[in-house]
Amino acid sequence: MAPPAATETNGYAFSGYTDTSTPSIKSDKLSINGVPARRSKAPPFIGGLAAHTCSDMYKSSIAGQPKAKRWDHRITEESQSRQPSSLKAAGKYLSIPGLVSLGGGLPSSQYFPIEHIDVKFPSVPHFSEEETEALGVIKRIGKQDIANDKSIYDLHVALNYGQATGSAQMLRFVTEHTEIIHHPLYQDWGCALTVGSTSALEIAFRMLINRGDYILTEAYTFSSAAETARPLGAIWVGVDVDEEGLLPSSLDLILSEWDPSIHNNKPKPFLLYTVPTGQNPTGATQSRQRREEIYRIAQKHDLFIIEDEPYFFLQMQPYTGADAPDAPPPSSHQEFFDSLVPSLLSLDIDGRVMRMDSFSKIIAPGLRTGWITASEQIVERFVRHSEVCVQNTAGTSQIILFKLLEETWGHAGFIDWLIYMRLEYTKRRDNMLFACEQYLPREVASWVPPMAGMFHWIQIDWTKHPSFGQKSVSDVEDEIFHAAIDKGTLASKGSWFRAEGGAADEIFFRCTFAAAPNEQVRIGIERFGDALRDAFDLPGRISNGLSNGSTH
Amino acid sequence: MAPPAATETNGYAFSGYTDTSTPSIKSDKLSINGVPARRSKAPPFIGGLAAHTCSDMYKSSIAGQPKAKRWDHRITEESQSRQPSSLKAAGKYLSIPGLVSLGGGLPSSQYFPIEHIDVKFPSVPHFSEEETEALGVIKRIGKQDIANDKSIYDLHVALNYGQATGSAQMLRFVTEHTEIIHHPLYQDWGCALTVGSTSALEIAFRMLINRGDYILTEAYTFSSAAETARPLGAIWVGVDVDEEGLLPSSLDLILSEWDPSIHNNKPKPFLLYTVPTGQNPTGATQSRQRREEIYRIAQKHDLFIIEDEPYFFLQMQPYTGADAPDAPPPSSHQEFFDSLVPSLLSLDIDGRVMRMDSFSKIIAPGLRTGWITASEQIVERFVRHSEVCVQNTAGTSQIILFKLLEETWGHAGFIDWLIYMRLEYTKRRDNMLFACEQYLPREVASWVPPMAGMFHWIQIDWTKHPSFGQKSVSDVEDEIFHAAIDKGTLASKGSWFRAEGGAADEIFFRCTFAAAPNEQVRIGIERFGDALRDAFDLPGRISNGLSNGSTH
Structure with a gap:
């Protein structure tokens, strides 16, 4: 990928890609090129110490659209009872000119022992580590950049207490980004920053789940999500999946035939947790049609959907196989946007989706920063909750993200x-698939090429195992797991991800292609293949010596 | 304060102060000078990607001491039911040499678009902003500093996922610091990093409070703590306070005479939340004797204590008044340590205290970093909880703190x-007290000089108000509040901090001296005095024009 060189104008970077999504083409939808005009029509940006902020300040007016459905009947007693803080409410007086505040306990920035921070970022489009070393740009973050008219964000603000919505600076960016990508269809949508989707999910569960409630998810689900809900007394109901993930027919059947008498007298679930894109652990991606069907079922049964989308921008190029040429990369932003399966948020006309985005997989997990998008009611309760737990995303992370996204790259x-990441992850995915095709015994191992995310989900046909009928499925899974470790490869057991716990009558292993270098992934898969051959008493493969590193 | 110039040896900074707390003086207690020896006896430091860590790796062995009491009977169903993650448990295989991990979904650091971060810190002892500009040191944080043998911490680790305990690098520092300052008395104590005490408190409440439980705190308490507990269904019981804070006699009386029949049939509370030092909002500091008495009452009634200590190191010099010379600053670390009122943690022989420390007031709130210290059982449940909500403190914050505390300053x-902060806050406190002495009408306003923290607590004798007997105490408080705003000063209403809610038969205002510059604080207090005179129909003061800024 070598797009034309980026130009930089007035501190705001513009991409070398053609952005064809101009207002002239889709006049009612915010495009990247429409952002400066939208900003110029907005009231002056206010981003000082603990400045009040909300997405309404930064989004396009869609006054003609309907408002979101209210969820009062679903919000827990805990969440309903949260009151705005008296101290924070007094913040409204701070806009009085000349007022001396002896009220809030914000320490003086005079005592923050950090004079400035310089960060070196890749410049557009020179994104690789090697190019960054040669061509990267260094951005300085000072303590008084706002007072000195150098920036609209500085350490004096970022290192002090902030709002639970996130800073005005970052909330503006993610609100605009969300509008550009998803174009929400109802009027009163908004965003709030999170300290990561793990935290956002826990808050959402506490807003919506009472002890003993049943909640819906894919039959194999993100284990950390499962472990978040279980101590709250929630009981997971696994919905069947196929290669496109969650099956609408299974979802509809569970809800239509729900019998409280065999479910602790609990009514049918109303909460669906789903990872539509590159699902963890199955790697499945719901197609547009699949999402539309799921949304229709959600309307039919009045579900609230938590859309967990850390891998949304790890949607990859089509898989063409080892011997065919690669699919050509997107030639414009519009082509890239068009290549993305639309989010549930973008289909949501009722305000029944809370979307969770994260910078963890597309920038870095250690920033502990993400954001939610939902209706005003949901965002407001979410922010009230955040105020008395996480408070807000670390200012260190927010200002580094701001310097990168707003002041270095721009939208x-x-x-x-994100296009660069798409192409990089495509290469990694392809490498793993090539290795699987080369090294895994197809007699017992099968898979579907993942279209998004970080995970490859390999099914093992345990009916071919010598001990089939004698050993339990768990024992065979465990045997393969340890055989692989003995060969020198760690793969994750599928059973760890069972939404309802316990064993199924099938065996899967989850292998990630995100972490290890390509050569290591090939070695890992080769060893995994050897472990399978041993476990299933299959004929050996002529080793090329990769696995003990003797030739590489 | 002008201690001798700092020397720097081998990248580890040593203070110019004499550290007399050497092992030869207190041979059984870790001193600053004892840290290098302790480290040299420890197993090799392991701080790689998501490295497992716990305080036991970094603390002195106190094998002869008793273990902490168990709190199984107090831990909530939610907390009891938390299971360690299967995925995280598989991490134990990662120590196998040569293993290729296709297991965990940690993204490759290759795609973290931050090549390096440079941070400019004050060098010891040149702590002021002016000195930092001239003499500060710049520390570089690279992506592969560990591999390149430049540091034991780098962006490749800090920007990826980490452990909920905090990084090994920062956990070692806070464990050592905690041991140096508090010398815990029982065997199985430990620390864990938090994303700030607000979050730590919420987690602790969910570990220990069931809906409907009563919990104890000062009659006036930190409003955010109160707002954290109320939605969980907890009911606050306010303990009487005097100028030394929480009154042991009141605590004992409440518990001894607890009558379930007038308390929704709930047993007497077992949880005490207290801010022993520079309490928010009263500014009161419990003396050593007071703390010993509180601890004895806690033992008598088997209380668990949450010790919230953000202001512990904002203990100030004695207040000598406007006309007397300042008290001399500590001449050695030992003199400084001796000047600090001992923590409840340091008195805790049973393991009934969970202490919350925070970097918010002594470094910067925007880092969102603090730590807890408690018994192994409490820390373990706390970490299990953190794993599925906040995950961990932002790596950006952790590595910046590490570069500052470990590699620039050292213990x-x-x-x-901290001594510098003590002297700076002393100046700020004194400035506010001088202003109060000069501008407030002593006929109606009274106060006790605070010994620690950020807050000055001013009592208003509302029996002298012209409407006393006609208006309610709330109405008079509100009148003064708005009169002050009309004059241009925002002060916090005491009633916002009532633990049990509602109005008392007394009026207080909380004014902070931490935020505004000294001159602004003087103006703010002058205006507040004018507002009081107006509200109470007191004779005016000859204005010096400060309040409208015409002379300054």
């Missing part, structure tokens, strides 16, 4: 980065 | 900084 450069 | 330099 366009960020999209360029 | 000794950090103590020097």
Whole structure:
């Protein structure tokens, strides 16, 4: 990928890609090129110490659209009872000119022992580590950049207490980004920053789940999500999946035939947790049609959907196989946007989706920063909750993200980065699939090429195992798991991800292609293949010596 | 304060202060000078990607001491039911040499678009902003500093997922610091990093409070703590306070005479939340004797204590008044340590205290980093909880703190900084007290000089108000509040901090001296005095024009 060189104007970076999504083409939808005009029509940006902020300040007016459905009947007693803080409410007086505040306990920035921070970022479109070393740009973050008219964000603000919505600076960016990508269809949508989707999910569960409630998810689900809900007394109901993930027919059947008498006298579930894109652990991606069907079932049974989308921008190029040429990369932002399966958020006309985005997989997990998008009611309760737990995303992370996304890349450069990530993850995925095709015994191992995410989900036909009928499925899974470790490969057991716990009558292993270098992934898969051959008493493969590193 | 210049040896800064707390003086207690020896006896430091860590790796062995009491009977169903993650448990195989992990979904650091971060810190003992500009040191944080043998911490680790305990690098520092300052008395104590005490408190409440439980605190308490507990269904019981804070006699009386029949049939409370030092909002500091008495009452009634200590190191010099010379600053670390009122943690022989420390007031709130210290059982449940909500403190914050505390200042330099903060806050406190003495009408306003923290607590004798007997106490408080705003000063209403809610038969205002510059604080207090005179129909003061800024 070598798009034309980026140009930088007035501190705001523009991509070398053609952005064809101009207002002239889709006049009612915010495009990247529409952002400066939208900003110029907005009231002056206010981003000082603990400045009040909300998405309404930064999004396009869609006054003609309907408002979101209210969820009062679903919100827990805990969440309903949260009151705005008296101290924070007094913040409204701070806008009085000349007022001396002896009220809030914000320490003086005079005592923050950090004079400045310099960060070196890749410049658009020179994103690789090697190019960054040669061509990267260094951005300085000072303590008084706002007072000195150098920036609209500085350490004096970022290192002090902030709002649970996130800073005005970052909330503006993610609100605009969300509008550009998803174009929400109802009027009163908004965003709030999170300290990561793990935290956002826990808060959402506490807003919506009472002890003993049943909740819906894919039959194999993100184990950390499962472990978040169980101590709250929630009981998971696994919905059947196929290669496109969650099956609408299974979802409908569970809800239509729900019998409280065999479910602790609990009514049918109303909460669906789903990872539509590159699902963890199955790697499945719901197609547009699949999402539309799921949304229709959600309307039919009045479900609230938590859409967990850390891998949304790890949607990859089509898999063409080892011997065919690669699919050509997107030639414009619009082509990239068009290549993305639309989010549930973008289909949501009722305000029944809370979407969770995360910077963890597309920038870095250690920033502990993500954001939610939902209706005003849901965002407001979420922020009330955040105020008395996480408070807000670390200012260190927020200002580094701001310097990168707003002041170095801009919206366009960020999209360029996401295209770069798409192509990089495509290479990694392809490498793993090539290795699987080369090394795994197809007699017992099968898979579907993942279209998104970080995970490859390999099914093992345990009916061919020598001990089939004698050993339990768990024992065979365990045997393969340890055989692989003995060969020198760690793969995750499928059973760890069972939404309802316990064993199924099938065996899967989850292998990630995100972490290890390509050569290591090939070695890992080769060893895994050897372990399978041993476990299933299959004829050996002529070793090329990769697995003990003697030739590489 | 002008201690001798700092020396720097081998990248580890040593303070110019004399550290007399050497092992030869207190041979059984870890001192700053004892840290290098302790480290040299420890197993090799392991701080790689998501490295497992716990305080036991970094603390002195106190094998002869008793173990902490168990709290199984107090831990909630939610907390009891938390299971360690299967995925995280598989991490144990990662120590196998040569293993290829296709297991965990940690993204490759290759795609973290931050090549390096440079941070400019004050060098010891040149802590002021002016000195930092001239003499500060710049520390570089690279992506592969561990591989390149430049540091034991780098962006490749800090920007990826980490452990909920905090990083090994920062957990070691806070464990050592905690041991140096508090010398815990029981065997199985430990620390864990938090994303700030607000979050730590919420987690602790969910570990220990069931809906409907009564919990104890000062009659006036930190409003955010109160707002954290109320939605969980907890009911606050306010314990009477005097100028030394929480009254042991009141605590004992409440518990001894507890009558379930007038308390929704609930047993007497077992949880005490207290801010022993520079309490928010009263500014009161419990003396050593007071703390010993509180601890004895806690033992008598088997209480668990949450010790919230953000202001512990904002203990100030004695107040000598406007006309007397300042008290001399500590001349050594030992003199500084001796000047600090001992923590409840340091008195805790049973393991009934969970202490919350925070970097918010002594480094910067925007880092969202603190730590807890408690018994192994409490820390383990806390970490299990953190794993499925906040996950961990932002790596950006952790590595910046590490570069500052470990690689720039060291333990000794950090103590020097804390002494600097003590002297700075003393000046700020004194400035506010001088202003109060000069501008407030003593006929109706009274106060006790605070010994610690950020807050000055001013009592208003509302029996002298012209409407006393006609208006309610709330109405008079509100009148004064708005009169002050009309004059241009925002002060916090005492009633916002009532643990049990509602109005008392007394009026207080909380004014902070931490935030505004000294001159602004003087103006703010002058205006507040004018507002009081107006509200109470007191004779005016000859204005010096400060309040409208015409002379300054």
